[in-house]
Amino acid sequence: MKMKYAIVPSRAVGDLRLPHGAFRTLASLCVYTSAQGVCYPNQWTLADLRNCSQSNIAKQMKILRTLGYVIDVESIGKKYPRAFKRGNRYFIPTREGDLPPPLEVICTDILAEERRPPNVHI
Secondary structure: OOOOOOOOOOOHHHOOOOHHHHHHHHHHHHHHOOOOOEEEHHHHHHHHHHHHHHHHHHHHHHHHHHHOEEEEEOOOOOOOOOOOOOOOEEEOOOOOOOOOOOOEEOOOOOOHHHHHHHHHHH
8 A cells, every 4th residue: 555644534533423344434435535636536446555345435425425534425437337337426514514515426326325425405
């Protein structure tokens, strides 16, 4: 792994609603986050980094979405021929209520209701 450190939102450190596993998943996401707060690792990459299962990462991502630590944004680029979708693209807000960078669009075509970010009504 090339990354030496990650910047994790400080509000997550003292958030008692956030389980330890979800915090570690958030920190793993932050390893791949750009200066604008956008990252796009897949769940298998996060599972390998955390040394856990992909299903465990999926459950923790649901918690992070619910608490507002992860916002799904639309993926950029083409979908691979046999892929289910184009890929994952996330925005990690530093402060509560931060919006994605101007060129990012919050993903509203998400099928599952629990993946929808808070305060977004379609």
